[in-house]
Each structure stands twice: as C-alpha cells, then as structure tokens.
Amino acid sequence: MRLFLLFSCSAIMLLEAYRFTDETDMKALLDVKSQVSENKQVALSSWNNSIPLCKWKGVTCGLKHKRVTRLDLAGFQLGGMISPSIGNLSFLILLDLSNNSFAGTIPSEVGNLFRLHYLDVGLNVLGGRIPISLLGSLTKLVKLNLAINNLKGKLPASLGNLTSLIRLSLRSNRIEGEIPGEIARLNQMILLNLETNKFSAGFPLAIYNLSSFKFLYLNYNHFSGCLRSDFGKLLPNLQNLNMDGNYFRGVIPATLANISNLQKFAITNNNLTGSIPSGLGKLRNLRFLSLVNNFLGGHSFGDLEFLGALTNCTQLQVLSVIGNRLGGQLPASITNLSINLLVLGLENNFIAGSIPRDIGNLVSLQTLLLKENQLTGLLPASIGKLLQLEDCDLGSNSISGEIPFSIGNLTRLDLLSLLNNSFEGTIPQSLGNCSSLRYLWVGPNKLFGTIPQEIMQIKSLIYLDMSDNSLTGSLPKDVGRLENLVDLWIGNNKLSGQLPHSLGSCLSMETLLLHGNYFYGAIPDIRGLKGLKNVDLSNNNLSGSIPGYLANFSSLEYLNLSINNFEGSVPTEGKFQSANIVSVFGNKNLCGGIKELNLKPCFTEAPSMVSKRSLFVKKVVIGVSVGISFLLLLVVASVSLCWFRKRKNNQQTNSPAPSTLEAFHQKMSYREIHNATDGFSSRNMIGSGSFGTVFKAFLSAENKFVAVKVLNMQRRGAMKSFMAECESLKDIRHRNLVKLLTACSSIDFQGNEFRALIYDFMPNGSLDMWLHPHEMEEIHRPSRTLTLLERFNIAIDVASVLDYIHVHCYEPIAHCDIKPSNVLLDNDLTAHVSDFGMARLLLKFDRESFFNQLSSTGIRGTIGYVAPEYGVGGEPSIHGDEYSFGILLLEMISGKRPTDELFGGNFTLHSYIKSALPERVLDVADKSIFHNGLRVGFPIAECLTMVLEVGLRCCEESPANRLETSEARKKLISIRERFFKARRTARR
Known part of the structure; x- marks a missing residue:
C-alpha cells in the first residue's frame, strides 16, 4: 500500500511538472520577453508558441521533466527591465543575464528561486539596493556575480545565509559601509571580489574565518588597520590577494610565507612600514609582487635583503617596490632573479651602488625602472642583451661613463631616459637602430660631440631631450623627418649654424626649446607649426625680423626671443599683445611692440624726406606697373596659344589614356600585369571593392610585391573612380598614404578596355581584418589582436592623412570613403589610407567648401560610415570625412561595426557609446583590448573615455559641430602621451 502511494505521488508530481511547463514557465518567459525593449528582442525571436519551449534560444530544460532549469541570456545585448515573473521559474538552477543592458532594479522575486546555484547579472546598468530576499533565501548559491552595475546601499547581513557560496563579486558598484560579520559563515568561499566600492572602517576580522579563500580582492575601498601577524596561517589557500588603495598600516606579516600557493600579492598605495620579509622567497609560485607607494624600509643597509631571497621565486614576472624608503647597496643578486621577470621597478627609493654588470641575464625584462635613486658607476654593456626591453628609465641618479654602444641592440625600446646623470662621451649612433623609440631623454649630462644623424631616422620619436650637455655642430637638416615629434629640447648646448628649413615639417611640435646655443640667421618658415605652445630661442645669435x-598661433603660451640680434618692428597683434607670453629683451635693433615690452619707438622720417621718398616710390611704381602689364600680355598670349594646341592634339588622338596618367613616368602594360598576377589567379586575390578587384602581384624586374587594383569597366562609374584616384594621388605624398606607383590604361587580350592602378603592397592587410578577425577566413586571420597602443597609433596615422589632404595639400582633397577596409597596415602596423576612388578635389577650402564633379555622383561612402547629410542630398564636404573618421574611432575602441545587428532605428553606434560614457566605458570597449598589450592593473578607463569622446565629437549630427581632423589628431597624440605616463605608473 505504501509503495502504491509512493508511485502515485511520484506520478502526480511528474504530471504536475509537465502540466506547468506551458502554463507556468512559458508564461513567465513570455513576461520576461515583454519587458525587454522592442528593438532588443531580435535575439528572442524563437520565444513564441510555434516552437517548443525547450528549443527556445537560451533555454534548457530538465531531462526527467520539461521544466526550465537553465536560462542563459549572457551577451544577448538585451535591454529594458528584468520582469518579476522570472521568480516563477522555480526549477531554475542557473540564471545568467550578464553582459546586457538591463536597467531598473533586481526583482525581489528572484529570491523565490530556491534551487538556484548560479546567478550572474554582472555588466548591466542595474541600480537600487541588493534585495534582502536575494541573499536570504538562495541558500544553494555557489556563484553570485553582481559586478559592474550601479547597485548602492549597504551589503545585507543575510549574505551570511549563503553557506554554499564559493565565488562572490561585487566590484564596480556603489555599495558602502562595513562588511557584515556574517561573511565569516561563507566557509566554502574561493573568490571574494569587493573592488571599487565604499566599504569603510577597519579590516573585517570575519574574513579570517574564511580559510578556503583562494581569490581575495579588497582593492580601492576604505579599509584600515593592521594585518594580523598570523594572517598567512588563517588564510593558507589564497592564490590572489589584492589590497591596493586602502589605508592599511603596520608591517607585512612574516606568515605570508605560509601561503604556499600565493601567485599574486598587491598592496600598493597604503601606509605599510617596516621591512619586506625575506620569507617571501619561499613562495615558489609567486608571479606578481607589487608593494608600490608605501613607507617600507629605513633608508639603511639590509633593506634590500628580500631581493636575494626572491631569486628562489622562479615564476616571478613582476617585482615592483617603487616609492618606498628602501636604502642600501643594490645587490648583484638581482641578476639571478627569474629569467621570466618582465618588470623590475625599484625607482624613487634611496638605493645606492652600481647597476650589476650581469644585468643582461634578465633576458625577458620589458621594463627596468631605477630612476630617482643614488646609483653610481657605469651603465654595463650587458644591458644590450635585454632584447625585450621596452621601457628603460635610469634618470636622476649619478651614473657616469659613456652610454654603451650596445644600447642600440634594444630595438623594441619605447622609452629611454638617462636624464640627470653624469654620462660622458658622445651619443652613440647605434641609437638609430631603435626604430620604435618614442621617448629619448639624455639631458642634462656631460655629453659632447654632434647630434647623430641616425637619430633623425627614428620617425616614431615623440619627445627628444638632449638639453644641458656640451653638444656641438648643427641641428641636423633631416630634423623635419621627425613628423611625430611633440617636444624638442636641445637648449644649453654649444650648437651652432642656421636652423634647418625642414624644422617647419615637424607638424606635431608643441614645445621647441633651442635656447643657450650659438644658432644664427633668420628663423626658418615654421608657419605650419600651429600647435606650438612653448618656444624658447633665447640666448642665440639669431637675426632678421x-x-x-607667430601672432596667430592660437596655442602659444610662451615665446622667448630674448638676447638675439633680431631687428625691425615687433608685432602688436594676437599673442604679441601680452608681455606675459612674449619676451624680446636684449635685441637692440627691435622697436615698437606693446608698451610693456619697453622697446624704443620705430624710427619716423621727417616730412620733407617722406615727400621726396614718396615721389621716388611713385615713379618706381609706375615703371614697374608698365613692365608687369607688358609681361602679363605676353603670358596671356603664350597660355592661349598652348591651350589651342593642346585642344587640337586632344581632338586628334584616339588613345583611351586620360591626361592625368602623364604624371606617371612609367606605365605598365596589360601583359606585364597579367604575368605578375599569374593571369589574375584567385590565389593572388586579396580584396574587392565597389569598382574592382585587388590582386597581389610580383614584379620580377624590381624584385618586389605590389598590389594591383583592376577596375571593372562594366561597372557604371568605374572610369570616373579611376580618374578620381589618379587625379587625387598623382602629386601628393604622405607617409601614411598608400603610394600609387603607376597605372595601366590599355586593351586586354580580348580587345576590351582595361584600367588598373598599381600600389605599394601592404603585408598586414586592412584594419578591418584586425578589428573583426572572427569574420575572416583562417588563412587571412591575424595571429593576434591589436593592442590599445597600436590602435592609438593607427588612429593618429589616419588623422594625419586627413589633416594633410584637407589642409596641407597643394589642392585640398576629400576622401569620401574612410572606413577600416580602406586603412591598410604595413610590416610595422603603420597605417596607410587607400582607395581614393570616391575622392573629390576642393575648389576652395573653408568650412563651407564643396567639390567639383570629378568622380561619380550619388551618395558618397559606405553605409554606416557615410555622413547623414549625404543621404538627404547634401554635397560632399570635409565634414563627411570628419564624420567617417569619428565612426572609425568608435569602431576601433568598441570592436563593433556601425552596421552591427545590435543597432537599429535611433539606436546607433554613436548613441550606444554616448550613453555609456564615462561610467561604463569598460563595458562598451572591445574585450580583446584587456587581453592584449595591457599589464595587470593598468588604469585604462580614462584613456578609453577620452578617445571615444574625440570620436563622438567627430561624428556629431550637425556638420558645423564636428571636430576638425587636425584638432582630433592633436587630441589623440595628447591622449597617447597620457597612455604612456599611465602605463609607466601601472608598471610600478
């Protein structure tokens, strides 16, 4: 009888489960769908009555019954609210709504899901308080992720009820107050992440009861107090411990050495004192040790004993103790640290002695930071063995001797700082091998000799400081090749000669300090350096007017021309109206200017002399005018004759080649192109566009590869596109333009018209394939993703091209089709803009200028990148390129195309980014940025926000409100500077 009742109850329960499948779970899920924004419901299109419930996307049902057990909607790009009906899915074991845009609050009804093991609502915009029922009833929860939302209020004490919890993440919310003591009941805890909240008061003693902890992140809160001496014994299973940015004081517990599995220990920016325990050398699994910005050490011998002990940590990759009170001699034992060591940061301490001669043993080192110590002796030649080194900062010590020639082996250097030392001898020519160098600081020192010509070949240089040495000779004529140079400091040397005219080609220049030398002659034409902020040419022998x-340089903040031989009148307009900006004393032949400059009035002639001079001038003017009139008549006659002859010749010829092609001295034949591409083999096809196909071709005579764009002459507008590209590119040159080598205008083997353009070959393909590798075929897919720094560099390259063709070209040009597939990358990932098939030449350059009708008409550009005014009949203008560039920037940082299925109606890439700034910038950024090229703990949110703001300003709806590409370029360069500074700080 009992067995019968048991079977009956089981059957009833099973029937009940099946009966509620449609009646309860389906209704609950449809209610959930109804609360999702209409324009976000595409991913839930399968949620309808025509499809069985258990086949709905993101839904998983149980095997014994058809109740919903898993609801996984992570990354579905859903918006709207979370429906309270979700609490009716009573068989749920897993609920994952992460990486969406859900707003509102977390429904308290979620607390009804008593079977739930896994709850993840991270990466949304949920607000309000954490429901008490959420933490009070879900006693089977193993993982709870509420990170990256806008949750506020205090953490409920009911958290202690979740006794099965292993992983808890609350980071990046606005939760405040003390951590409840009940947290001690979470004795299964593996991960506790409380980053960037506002927890206050002392260190929560209850945490010491959680002996199972493996990952403990308490960074950037308001915790205080001392760490217990038995810390390591109470938490023996820790693997990652991050306590950065709090108010901890006292000493580092020696028992930390008991945590045998500890891999990462970070407690930067606190108030710790005492010594660094040598026992840390027992942590054989230690990979990351950062004790930056505390008060560790006592300026004395013995402070660095821990370095010898750490040689036992063979997995160590990051060691940074920057900004403490460590003293004593730098031990030779640092050369025995792990060969895996990437970062060694000892700067801003009181360390004496010399750099060990075997420093080259640390073969994996990428960052060496020893500045602001008391180091002496020589810089060992073995530093040239650190072939992976990117940042080397030895500034503000007393290192002497010559700069070793072997330093030229460090071809990956980004930064080399030797400033404020006692280096002697000459600057090694081998530095020219460091082609990636952006920051080179070698002053003040005791260097002599000339500035090596080889340094002018380092086109990546942004900052060059050679000031306060004894350098002689002249400023190299090739200085204009440093197109990216922002700061040039060579003051207080013994340089002489005239300033080179190429100085005016350094268009990125903001600071120019040449004071205290022996330069003579006139200031060269630097009118193109409109971004100059600080200029000091004082204490030289410069002359002329x-x-x-200079009066119109809007960014100018300081101009010192004092103690030279300038003559003539001083301007009184613009920047010369302020004596706080301009200094000109010590030029005895200057006159005029504003009263505050205290110059003599400019000489005025007597009336009789003026009368005689005026009569003489009138006679000269009349004579010159007659002569010029006669010459003009001759010129007009000659031009007219040439025009008639040219017109006659054009009428007589039947050649299909446009006159534009005459600009190319060597044109290729159809046969040559046919052979170079193996008969236009599909194996050599590397791309296709609106008007043709691009092939890779090998020119055996030149022994090099080129790219050949073959126009589809059957396509309407192809001939106009061909003409537009030839006309645009025939005379312009820029390092970030794809070079048009020559063209072919011929007949193919079947007698058909044939047109092709031949370019330099770009081995790294297009930016498009790097931003969206998952869309590429395996053979074309890049082996890695772009780093954030590489994205900055590419964006600056593109902005430089647009600035050039808009402003600095002989005839300004609008590209009209800026997009990732038209940005090509060479071996060094330097960007080159291509495809000028839609370009138009400007008749007149101003903010309202339009274009002639050289190329085809219609909407110009690619959907998603084309400016909105083009779609309603607006004429192409430079504003269109500004808009396209803005979209390009947003895509480069977010990783999303403007045509992504996520967007529709009024919800665009622009509005998606704008709504996320600044609080949720990390949510909209391309996730691959965080896994490639950034070191642990690097604060990138500020840099990402600034770049996206530039993009948003460029693609404003109104053309008049858009940021000019020249200004965008300057801002991007400035952001890149911040990036470098932040990266160096992060490495500490």
Whole structure:
C-alpha cells in the first residue's frame, strides 16, 4: 500500500511538472520577453508558441521533466527591465543575464528561486539596493556575480545565509559601509571580489574565518588597520590577494610565507612600514609582487635583503617596490632573479651602488625602472642583451661613463631616459637602430660631440631631450623627418649654424626649446607649426625680423626671443599683445611692440624726406606697373596659344589614356600585369571593392610585391573612380598614404578596355581584418589582436592623412570613403589610407567648401560610415570625412561595426557609446583590448573615455559641430602621451 502511494505521488508530481511547463514557465518567459525593449528582442525571436519551449534560444530544460532549469541570456545585448515573473521559474538552477543592458532594479522575486546555484547579472546598468530576499533565501548559491552595475546601499547581513557560496563579486558598484560579520559563515568561499566600492572602517576580522579563500580582492575601498601577524596561517589557500588603495598600516606579516600557493600579492598605495620579509622567497609560485607607494624600509643597509631571497621565486614576472624608503647597496643578486621577470621597478627609493654588470641575464625584462635613486658607476654593456626591453628609465641618479654602444641592440625600446646623470662621451649612433623609440631623454649630462644623424631616422620619436650637455655642430637638416615629434629640447648646448628649413615639417611640435646655443640667421618658415605652445630661442645669435605669423598661433603660451640680434618692428597683434607670453629683451635693433615690452619707438622720417621718398616710390611704381602689364600680355598670349594646341592634339588622338596618367613616368602594360598576377589567379586575390578587384602581384624586374587594383569597366562609374584616384594621388605624398606607383590604361587580350592602378603592397592587410578577425577566413586571420597602443597609433596615422589632404595639400582633397577596409597596415602596423576612388578635389577650402564633379555622383561612402547629410542630398564636404573618421574611432575602441545587428532605428553606434560614457566605458570597449598589450592593473578607463569622446565629437549630427581632423589628431597624440605616463605608473 505504501509503495502504491509512493508511485502515485511520484506520478502526480511528474504530471504536475509537465502540466506547468506551458502554463507556468512559458508564461513567465513570455513576461520576461515583454519587458525587454522592442528593438532588443531580435535575439528572442524563437520565444513564441510555434516552437517548443525547450528549443527556445537560451533555454534548457530538465531531462526527467520539461521544466526550465537553465536560462542563459549572457551577451544577448538585451535591454529594458528584468520582469518579476522570472521568480516563477522555480526549477531554475542557473540564471545568467550578464553582459546586457538591463536597467531598473533586481526583482525581489528572484529570491523565490530556491534551487538556484548560479546567478550572474554582472555588466548591466542595474541600480537600487541588493534585495534582502536575494541573499536570504538562495541558500544553494555557489556563484553570485553582481559586478559592474550601479547597485548602492549597504551589503545585507543575510549574505551570511549563503553557506554554499564559493565565488562572490561585487566590484564596480556603489555599495558602502562595513562588511557584515556574517561573511565569516561563507566557509566554502574561493573568490571574494569587493573592488571599487565604499566599504569603510577597519579590516573585517570575519574574513579570517574564511580559510578556503583562494581569490581575495579588497582593492580601492576604505579599509584600515593592521594585518594580523598570523594572517598567512588563517588564510593558507589564497592564490590572489589584492589590497591596493586602502589605508592599511603596520608591517607585512612574516606568515605570508605560509601561503604556499600565493601567485599574486598587491598592496600598493597604503601606509605599510617596516621591512619586506625575506620569507617571501619561499613562495615558489609567486608571479606578481607589487608593494608600490608605501613607507617600507629605513633608508639603511639590509633593506634590500628580500631581493636575494626572491631569486628562489622562479615564476616571478613582476617585482615592483617603487616609492618606498628602501636604502642600501643594490645587490648583484638581482641578476639571478627569474629569467621570466618582465618588470623590475625599484625607482624613487634611496638605493645606492652600481647597476650589476650581469644585468643582461634578465633576458625577458620589458621594463627596468631605477630612476630617482643614488646609483653610481657605469651603465654595463650587458644591458644590450635585454632584447625585450621596452621601457628603460635610469634618470636622476649619478651614473657616469659613456652610454654603451650596445644600447642600440634594444630595438623594441619605447622609452629611454638617462636624464640627470653624469654620462660622458658622445651619443652613440647605434641609437638609430631603435626604430620604435618614442621617448629619448639624455639631458642634462656631460655629453659632447654632434647630434647623430641616425637619430633623425627614428620617425616614431615623440619627445627628444638632449638639453644641458656640451653638444656641438648643427641641428641636423633631416630634423623635419621627425613628423611625430611633440617636444624638442636641445637648449644649453654649444650648437651652432642656421636652423634647418625642414624644422617647419615637424607638424606635431608643441614645445621647441633651442635656447643657450650659438644658432644664427633668420628663423626658418615654421608657419605650419600651429600647435606650438612653448618656444624658447633665447640666448642665440639669431637675426632678421620676427615672423608676424607667430601672432596667430592660437596655442602659444610662451615665446622667448630674448638676447638675439633680431631687428625691425615687433608685432602688436594676437599673442604679441601680452608681455606675459612674449619676451624680446636684449635685441637692440627691435622697436615698437606693446608698451610693456619697453622697446624704443620705430624710427619716423621727417616730412620733407617722406615727400621726396614718396615721389621716388611713385615713379618706381609706375615703371614697374608698365613692365608687369607688358609681361602679363605676353603670358596671356603664350597660355592661349598652348591651350589651342593642346585642344587640337586632344581632338586628334584616339588613345583611351586620360591626361592625368602623364604624371606617371612609367606605365605598365596589360601583359606585364597579367604575368605578375599569374593571369589574375584567385590565389593572388586579396580584396574587392565597389569598382574592382585587388590582386597581389610580383614584379620580377624590381624584385618586389605590389598590389594591383583592376577596375571593372562594366561597372557604371568605374572610369570616373579611376580618374578620381589618379587625379587625387598623382602629386601628393604622405607617409601614411598608400603610394600609387603607376597605372595601366590599355586593351586586354580580348580587345576590351582595361584600367588598373598599381600600389605599394601592404603585408598586414586592412584594419578591418584586425578589428573583426572572427569574420575572416583562417588563412587571412591575424595571429593576434591589436593592442590599445597600436590602435592609438593607427588612429593618429589616419588623422594625419586627413589633416594633410584637407589642409596641407597643394589642392585640398576629400576622401569620401574612410572606413577600416580602406586603412591598410604595413610590416610595422603603420597605417596607410587607400582607395581614393570616391575622392573629390576642393575648389576652395573653408568650412563651407564643396567639390567639383570629378568622380561619380550619388551618395558618397559606405553605409554606416557615410555622413547623414549625404543621404538627404547634401554635397560632399570635409565634414563627411570628419564624420567617417569619428565612426572609425568608435569602431576601433568598441570592436563593433556601425552596421552591427545590435543597432537599429535611433539606436546607433554613436548613441550606444554616448550613453555609456564615462561610467561604463569598460563595458562598451572591445574585450580583446584587456587581453592584449595591457599589464595587470593598468588604469585604462580614462584613456578609453577620452578617445571615444574625440570620436563622438567627430561624428556629431550637425556638420558645423564636428571636430576638425587636425584638432582630433592633436587630441589623440595628447591622449597617447597620457597612455604612456599611465602605463609607466601601472608598471610600478
């Protein structure tokens, strides 16, 4: 009888489960769908009555019954609210709504899901308080992730009820107050992540009861107090411990050495004192040790004993104790640290002695930071063995001797700082091998000799400081090749000669300090350097007049021309109206200017002399005018004759080649192109566009590869596109333009018209394939993703091209089709803009200028990148390129195309990014950025926000409100500077 009742109850329960499948779970899920924003419901299209419930996308049902057990909607890009009906899915074991855009609050009804093991609502915009029922009833929860939302209020004490919890993440919310003591009941805990909240008061003693902890993140809160001496014994299973940015004081417990599995220990920016325990050397699994910005050490011998002990940590990759009170001699034992060591940060301490001669043993080292110590002796030649080194900062010590020639082996260097030392001898020419160098600081020192010509070949240089040495000779004529140079500091040397005219080609220049030398002659034409902020040419022998265009440099903050031989009148307009900006004393032949400059008035002639001079001038003017009139008549006659002859010749010829092609001295034949591409083999096809196909071709005569764009002459507008590209590119040159080598205008073997353009070959393909590798075929897919720094560099390259063709070209040009597939990358991932098939030449350059009708008409550009005014009949203008560039920037940082299925109606890439700034910038950024090229703990949110803001300003709806590409370029360069500074700080 009992067995019968048992079977009956089981059957009833099973029937009940089946009966509720449609009636309860289906209704609950449809209610959930109804609360999702209509324009976000695409991913839930399968949620309808025509499809069985258990086949709905993201839904998993149980095997014994058809109740919903798993609801996984992570990354579905859903918006709207979370429906309270979700609490009716009573058989749920897993609920994952992470990486969406859900707003509102977490429904308290979620607390009804008593079977739940896994709850993840991270990466949304949920607000309000954490429901008490959520933490009070879900006693089977193993993982709870509420990270990266806008949750606020205090953490409920009911958290202690979740006794099965292993992983808890609350980071990046606005939760505040003390951690409840009940947290001690979470004795299964593996991960506790409380980053970037506002927990206050002392260190929560209850945490010491959680002996199972493996990952403990308490960073950037308001915790205080001392760490217990038995810390390591109470938490023996820790693997990652991050306590950065709090108010901890006292000493580092020696028992930390008991945590045998500890891999990462970070407690930067606190108030710790005492010594660094040598026992840390027992942590054989230690990979990351950062004790930056505390008060560790006592300026004395013995402070660095821990370094010898750490040689036992063979897995160590990051060791940074920057900004403490460590003293004593730098031990030779640092050369025995792990060969896996990437970062060694000892700067801003009181360390004496010399750099060990075997420093080259640390073959994996990428960052060496020893500045602001008391180091002496020589810089060992073995430093040239550190072939992976990117940042080397030895500034503000007393290192002497010559700069070793072997330093030229460090071809991956980004930064080399030797400033404020006692280096002697000459600057090694081998530095020219460091082609990636961006920061080179070698002053003040005791260097002599000339500035090596080889340094002018380092086109990546942003900052060059050679000031306060004894350098002689002249400023190299090739200085203009440093197109990216922002700061040039060579003051207080013994340099002489005239300033080279190429100085005016350094268009990125903001600071120019040449004071205290022996330069002579006139200031060269630097009118193109409109971004100059600080200029000091004082204490030289410069002469001539002061260029009037300096008055119009809007960014100028300081101009010192004192103690030279300038003559003539001083301008009184623009920047010359302020004596706080301009200094000109010590030029005895200057006159005029504003009263505050205290110069003599400019000489005025007597009336009789003026009368005689005026009569003479009138006679000269009349004579010159007659002569010029006669010459003009001759010129007009000659031009007219040439025009008629040219017109006659054009009428007589039947050649299909446009006159534009005459600009190319060597044109290729159809046969040559046919052979170079193996008969236009599909194996050599590397891309296709609106008007043709691009092939890779090998020119045996030149022994090099080129790219050949073959126009589809059957396509309407192809001939106009061909003409537009030839006309645009025939005379312009820029390092970030794909070079048009020549063209072919011929007949193919079947007698058909044939047109092709031949370019330099770009081995790294297009930016498009790097931003969206998952869309590429395996053979074309890059082996890695772009780092954030590489994205900055590419964006600056593209902005430089647009600035050039808009402003600095002989005839300004609008590209009209800026997009990732038209940005090509060479071996060094330097960007080159291509495809000028839609370009138009400007008749007149101003903010309202339009274009002639050289190329085809219609909407110009690619959907998603084309400016909105083009779609309603607006004429192409430079504003269109500004808009396209803005979209390009947003895509480069977010990783999303403007045509992504996520967007529709009024919800665009622009509005998606704008709504996330600044609080949720990390949510919209391309996730691959965080896994490639950034070191642990690097604060990138600020840099990402600034870049996205530039993009948003460029693609404003109104053309008049858009940021000019020249200004965008300057801002991007400035952001890149911040990036470098932040990266160096992060490495500490």
